[in-house]
Amino acid sequence: MMSAKLWAPALTACTLATSIALVGCSKDPKAGQDAAAQQKMPPTEVGVIVAQPQSVEQSVELSGRTTAYQISEVRPQTNGVILKRLFAEGSYVREGQALYEIDSRTNNANLDSAKADLLNQQANLNALRVKTNRYRQLIGINAVSKQEYDDLVAQVKQGEASVAAAQAAVKNAQINLGYSTVRSPISGQSGRSNFTAGALVTASQADPLVTVQQLDPIYVDINQSSSELLRLRQQLSKGSIDRSNNTKVRLKLDDGSYYPIEGNLAFSDASVNQDTGTITVRAVFANPNHLLLPGMYATAQIVQGVIPSAYLIPQIAVTRTPTGQASVFVVNAKGILETRLIETSGTQGQNWIVTKGLNPGDKIVVDGVAKVKEGQQVNAKPYQPKAEAPQGTNPAAAQQKNAAQPAENAKPQTEQKATSHA
Known part of the structure; x- marks a missing residue:
């Protein structure tokens, strides 16, 4: 009886120790493994480009419409009935070419009457001059008075008039x-x-007989906002852009194609339209084949100047801070991401034109911007633009085909293994 009492505490202690050991062994080891795996994960791979300064044309795209270089609304300058139309409608006519013939009988009669009146006046003048010569001789011998001679001289002058x-x-x-x-x-x-x-028809009537338009060269009237013009002038005054050459204008037509000939800026209006807040800018283009017709809509790309040292950065690499400031990720020498604030000055194609914030040789993150953050260790690789899928190809179908291809290639191997086992 005494021995049972002595064994009871010992059994209790052993049971407690065994439970503690079992609880300790029952802990899941995955937590420690995940932490170790995270520490051993390789840095995230990102695609980068190396920033290199270059001279970049700063251009702006503005909408506009074509306008004839010269427009002439041909109106009659005499009264009469039209006898003939002497040109083909829509044809090219030259300066001085006859377009209409108006009944000229009345004008012929008026000309004959004017010529007859001229002959009459010339005859009267000749008679007065002969008479004046005679009076000049007679006045010397006092055969006529001085007053009569002076009156005759006045009549000669009236005859000349x-x-x-x-x-x-x-x-x-x-x-x-x-x-x-x-x-x-x-x-x-x-x-x-x-x-x-x-x-x-009547002289100077309201309705023109026909309208003639000179189409080569041709004008393109463009509307530019006053704020853009003000920004351009400020950049010129600071010397940020070079505008030593003539301003070139490229034209994008309504169907998306580009007009093959560059134009020149002809003039810029001196006042701002109060209703739209825009300034009319006029460019002139050669139009030898009359491809451009008055009234056509077009998009004009105006090269406003050249920025001597700027960077072209893909738009997908640029993000915005909460305050709206543009920024990019830069990989430093240790492979760690840094946020760099930048200043842009418009776009060129799919790139931003960056004027401040970058240095030559900076590695700008282009691919993988959304999956990294500042201070993160990354593995920088040269950025490779993704090739576009050929037109008419379904990306989902292509992906399924690529996924099915390995399975088809693996099928003969499986059959070979089964044959060998047999």
């Missing part, structure tokens, strides 16, 4: 007769004729 007026009337009648043939004042493309043969 009448002859001059009659000559002017003849010229005016000749001009009106010339207006009977309506000619093109400029060379260009003719439009639709608004009047046909038999129509009565």
